[in-house]
Amino acid sequence: MRVAVAGAGAVGRSIARELVRSNHEVMLVERKLEHVEPESVPDATWVHGDACELSLLEAAELQTYEVVISATGDDKANLVLSLLAKTEFGVRRVVARVNDPRNEWLFDESWGVDVAVSTPRMLASLVEEAVSVGDLVRLMTLRQGNANLVEVTLPDNTPLAGKPVRKFDLPRDSALVTILRGGRVIVPQPDDPLEGGDELLFVASAEVEDDLRRAVGLTP
Secondary structure, three states: OEEEEEOOOHHHHHHHHHHHHOOOEEEEEEOOHHHOOHHHOOOOEEEEOOOOOHHHHHHOOHHHOOEEEEOOOOHHHHHHHHHHHHHOOOOOEEEEEEOOHHHHHHOOHHHOOOEEEEHHHHHHHHHHHHHOOOOEEEEEEEOOOOEEEEEEEOOOOOOOOOOEHHHOOOOOOEEEEEEEEOOEEEOOOOOOEOOOOOEEEEEEOHHHHHHHHHHOOOOO
């Protein structure tokens, strides 16, 4: 897969390294010359210039990339690039970094953003997930806010212990995607029994989260 990453600071370089390790073809675009360090990600294609300039994106043939990641430290630049990528170049998937949580409401499909990643919100969710047992924790928003990745850690004394997955009466617009148990990642099958301490990962719309709480034995 061809992925264009705007912003070659610590965040952008880290993303690029991980993508290269996964055998993706990566282009890094960086405006500040002092941040252009090809030796830091030698297998990526480096472009020096402003990712918000249409002429640069045309020269870089952005339309040939399946994914654009707007990872600069400037929310305005991330929004502009996201909009250009989606509307001018028809990029299928646009992921944008949110630096200031107060701007998160802007990062939606009207600006060409498919997935908005807010580091402060994610860190807060991870902290909440680490200390929350028996409650539903929202980890990430997906697809312009239409669905969320949510987690529930079942308490040791859960009444669901021993019951198979097929006994779940899940609300519409929700799905159990993974069970984390100890060091295992379990793709749930209908007859798999649940255990106390299981971490359940669901994809669900925000409107059914209360129903989902009830389905796993929690009080909304």
